[in-house]
Amino acid sequence: LAGHIRGALSFPVNLTYKNKKINGKINQPTIIQQYFRSRGITKMSQLIVYDNGEIVDAARLFWVLEVYGLTNIKILDHGFDDWLNKAYPVSFKQAKTTPSQYIATLNHRRLASKFTTQLATRNANQIIIDARDYSAYIGKTSTAKRFGHIPGAIHIAASHNLVTTQGVTSLKPLNELEQLYDSIAKDKKVVIYCSIGRVSSTNYLALRELGYDVSNYDASWNEWGNDDKLPIEK
Template sequence: MLPSVSVFMARGARVPVWLGVALVLACWAAPGLAESLRVAPEWLKAHLDQPGLVIIDARPPKDYAQGHIPGAVNFPERATYSDRQRNGRITEPRVMQEQLRDLGITRDAPTIVYDDGKLLEAARVFWALEVYGLKDLQLLDQGFAGWQASGYPLSTAEARPARSQYIAELDPRRIATRFTTQLAISNPAQLIVDARTSEAYEGQVSKAQRYGHIPSAINVPVHEHLATAPDGSALRDLDALAALYAKVPKDSALVLYCDIGRVSSVNYIALRELGYQVVNYDGSWLEWGNDPSLPIIGPDGQPDP
């Protein structure tokens, strides 16, 4: 079986033949080299006036209004969901296009994303922006907490950039769907990674109607990727992250999920830094676990249905 890759699909949509061919070809991309996708607060302070640099604050609007990094625009994590109450599906192209245009965001501008320092909001926004084709993204390590702890300047003025001409274009190398995740279950070239807690993976707790995990998935909980710094959470260094995936071949194509494609975005950042080919399943367990037609491994370790 050829390894599958993923693409955003509206509920019930069919994939055209030409697109299916493109997706199959895309999956053969070689794994990348390890690289850091993070910048330190001191780096951002030194580059704050760099022409063309875009800074995105992924926190809720009320937090942004109380103080933010000078020049940052507010694109809260909640704006990346189509309907967060149902599952983690990403915002539709038409809506995302308008949001990014209003913020003056373009596909090629160097862009730094930050949140309060816990990385969950910033990672989800980072991943969503990569899905929508942004090419030069990095995270602010330790986020706003680290910026504040360093005594760097704050602003309460809302940034008002000129509206951009961004055109929504999805990158199929970054996102998995229910369908492509089903294909990955029996594909030896792919590996599914569950970023939830071990309790959720084992079926002791669940945010969906059913309990358990997707068949063939391994469990690498998000908290194992994080180190708590005095001024906020941060991803562990590359050596520590590599140790988490030491038994996962670099040529594996990885599919990530959690409950709503949120905490798995942190795993996504880590795996991108390590050079893996990785996609994030946006619908995640809230979609999968609520669909009785989809297979799971239940709390007893047995497949259902």
Template sequence: MCLICGGWTASWADTAQTPLLTLETLRTLPPTEVVVLDTRSTWRYLLGHIPGAQSTGDWQDYSVTRSGVRGLIDQDRNAIARKLKALGIDKNKIIVLYGDPTDKWRTDGRFFWMLEFYGFPRTVLLEGGLDAWESQGLPIERGPASPPGASDLKAEDIQFNSAVYADQEWIRQRLNTPELALIDNRERNEFDGATPYGSSRGGHIPGAIHIDWREFYDANGRLKPRDALEALLQKWNVRKDQQVVVYCTGGVRSGMAYFVFRYLGYDVRNYDGSWWDWSRNPNLPVES
């Protein structure tokens, strides 16, 4: 099914290599080269979505609980390949994600990081998401989408990208070094010690900088201009020669921050276990 009628001319090689995709650029991409994924809740998806977009389901469908820690990214290649293949994903397609700009968890960021970790570098977020689509008067599809395009994705195509991943041991070894910039993307009361999501302890990782992920976005959920984003990071002395690690409660909200740092060209990793994981280990230090 054609997402938009009228003019599919450019290939991915003709577009800017940026993780933020405009609606105008999406409309130039051949439909056979694109998979559009809606990361919102299933009920929102059924009420209306971009024609042909597939529903990803919940982010937790791609994560596991290990030793009591929720939110850890699933690293079972066979299981992941089956789920992604069912969405029409393969190694040759551009994966376009969109979510709900008013959602304070914005799971499209988690999916963006997840797909980069699984080895799909041609993954982008659609600027403005469904709101931008509707504002152009483009058609909306309701109910389930038509079946996705064929995919020959195999388990061996899932290639974990360790350069975008951090766990508690990786962080512990680099804690309190000038080369590491830890960014806590939760709400301020969580950073200060509140535990609204059942964490074992309150507080934050020592040395972490608090930047609520929503500070990167305007009131409509649109990414702020590049100069405003750079000014925010300069305020906290976050530099491009550092290794940036973002975290939240379970690596979901920090996924949106991960996207911002990728967009700006920083070397960034997401900590999937985040505070659920760190707070559970009594041997790890905590500040509050």
């Protein structure tokens, strides 16, 4: 990318992963705390997140920021590529910040685990959404050694949350998202997963925009699908 939006802080999305090659588990609190402090970020910070325009990585960061206690976060629709195409001003200088005293705490209401997802499969008040492609959901393809999906999960692919017009991607309008999720009552707790908790972040973002109580299973299918002790469906 050619520069950045003036005043923007660098937060490579890979920092949100503990080991992306294995699964999508989020990075440990000590790493996130050190990074937030060095960038002057506190839980009261007002943040605008952007990526190159695909939304997915910005959504992943949006989710991780909420997991780590931040609440005032927005996504720049269309991303940086569109910003460049519109010839808006950019900077090549590193933004100056004053270190903060941020203390990392996890909001477990936004972070699902293997254990909490197991509980969700047996709870009628919780809905599990599989955000992978349909071929993975029905067990035709898999990033893990087993094929299928988490028992009881319904399928809403991550791509269904997005719309691309003239090469520019954005989250669908709220009325279209309402239609996409109209079968899910607002009083249900929602758990989302994909392969590594990445593309499922777009579902997370959409559901948060709609006011749902939702968590994202970070290790996702790459953990569940490789654990022979856990049940699966096809």
